[in-house]
Amino acid sequence: MTHPAPHHPARHHQTAAILVIGNEVLSGRTREANAWLAAQNMFACGCRLCEIAVVPDQHDAIVSTLNRLRNSFDAVITSGGIGPTHDDITMEAVADAFAVPLIEHRFIVEAMTARYGADGMNDGRRRMTRVPQGSRLIRCEKTIAPGAHIGNVYVLAGVPDIFASQLDAIIHDFGDRPFHRREIEVKLPESLFAAPLESIQQQFDDVEIGSYPGRCGPDPCGKICLSSQNPDRLQQAFEQVSSMIDTLRD
Amino acid sequence: MTHPAPHHPARHHQTAAILVIGNEVLSGRTREANAWLAAQNMFACGCRLCEIAVVPDQHDAIVSTLNRLRNSFDAVITSGGIGPTHDDITMEAVADAFAVPLIEHRFIVEAMTARYGADGMNDGRRRMTRVPQGSRLIRCEKTIAPGAHIGNVYVLAGVPDIFASQLDAIIHDFGDRPFHRREIEVKLPESLFAAPLESIQQQFDDVEIGSYPGRCGPDPCGKICLSSQNPDRLQQAFEQVSSMIDTLRD
Incomplete structure (x- = not known):
């Protein structure tokens, strides 16, 4: 008796949420730019982004939203609030969400002291050495002050080029099978193809089909967008939708 | 004995959330563009936007997020998912969130039938005549298919120019006292002014002060942003921050 090849269990996060922290x-x-960048990266690496939340720089809002999201999805990426000013309260809120103390991390203290000198370690910089106890550091070349990874939460900066660089440093934890996308431009009112499009969707439960009108009214123009982790099925669905639209055009 | 002028109670929504519905x-x-537009409008009219949530075109995610948000804030604006295709499920989800039936609205049926003729009322268009029972319609000049207002929830389209037009139609329900904003460009590392900025913030509980670095490192550049509903206090805080930064520059 032969055995099928053992199923290789998913080692990477399959679902994720982005929590953007910022009054601005x-x-x-x-x-907002960081969630948009992260969304593109999640799609490309094959992790399903299930929610984006934007909350203010308020301790209780951050704690409750983070706890809700980290209990709902495989992983959460936060953006913003890790600088040296009074409105940067994310590290403290994350520590409270995990019920661990906020500690000065020895490696960050050493790195920042080496850069700025002991005299340069003012309260603001000292603030940036603090991470929730038990965190791994997320280092990138754009800044000396690292992000933090604790449990299933990744705490990144809000400044876009630092966020992007830190995201590069963690993206290997996310996804196994990339999503692929195909689009079809359609110059018909959506209501004309809604019914046949729905029947195609019903045949492809592993392909996500959306219709996005760009312009409504007498001169309609929009796109039908198909995405899937299965390239063959995506191609089949794409061909069916294309052929259905061609028929309607005639 | 004279009485003080009666306090005029707030008639408009003071807090709001935006719920964006869209896999795309x-x-x-x-x-995302609609939440960004709404955020600018909320600020200008004096309603505090407390959360933005983006969820997929999934019934349960929409229902649970909408119920959470409408119970937390004065009002919720939704964006997306009200077209004629299978992925447009917002009206049904909103009806379920309020536990009311989804009904074909007589006025919408009449308007669409007048436009497209009885023969043109296919299933897709019929779908667009449905709103949660008890809704008021949100009409705008950009589309014949209206949004819906039920309880403290406003259901708007996702197509940006329709969303914008529908938002114009409801914005008078939001806010009483506009927020105002002042910004100061700063070419100093944040850590240098973090402590004095925090003491100014502590003197102004009615002014929100944020610091947003645009560029970190050896040639830093960023902005300190102040906002308030009280223009006089905003000006006072602005002057204190400006003077503090000038002192540090010397």
Whole structure:
């Protein structure tokens, strides 16, 4: 009797959430960029991004949202609030979410002291040496102050180029099978193809099909977007949708 | 004995959340734009935006997130998922969140039938006539298919120019006292001004002060951002921060 090859268990996070911490996004001052970058990376590496949450620089909002998300999904990436100023309270909130103390990390103290000298270690820089007890550090070349990884939570900076660099440093923990995407431009009202599109969707439970109108009204224009972790099935669904749309065009 | 003028109670929503419904945002296909527009509008009209959540086109995720948000804040604006295709499930989810039936609204049926004729009322268009029972319609000039307002929830379209037009139609329900913002460009490391900035923040509990580095490292550049509903206090805080930064520059 032959045995099938053993199933290789998933070692990487299959689902994730992004928690953006920042009044500047909620006040409309800053257009959010980090969750967007992370979303593209999650898709490319094959981890399903299930929620993005943006909350203010408020301790209780961060703690409760982080606990909700980390209990719902395989992993959470946070963005923002790890600098030296009074509004940077993410590390403290993460420590409280995990009910561990916030400690000055010896390696960060040493690295920052080597860079700035003992005299340069003001309260602001001292603040940046603190991480939740038990964290692994997330280092990147863009900054001397690392992010922190504790449990299933990755605490990254909000400054976009630092976030991007730290994300590169952790992305290998996420996903096994990349998602792929195909799009079809359609110059028809959505209501004309809604029914046949739904029947195709029903045949492909491993392909996600969405319809995104760019312009409605008398001169409609939009896109049907298909994505899947299975390239063959994606191609089959793509061909069925393309052929259905071609039929309607005639 | 004279009485003070009666306090005019707030009639408008003071706090709000935005719920974006869309796989296209979570997959990184589309950069979110509607929450960003709404955030700017909320700030300008004086309603505090407390959370932005992005969830997939999944019934249970929409229902649970909407219920959490509408019980936490004065109002919730949703974006997306109200078109004619199979992935447009927001109206049904909102009805379920409120535990009311989804009904074909007579006015929408009449308007769409007048536009498309009885023969043009296919299943897709019929789908767009459905709103949660008890909804008021949110009309705008960009589309014949209205949004819906039920309880403290406003259900808007995801197509950006329709969302913008529908937001214009409801914005008068939000806010009483506009927020104002001032910014100061700073070419110093944040850690140098973190302590004095914190003491200024402690003197101004009605002014929100944030520090946003644009570039870290040897040639730092960033902005200190102050916002408040009280223009006089904002000006006072602005002057104190400016003067503090000038002192450090010398």
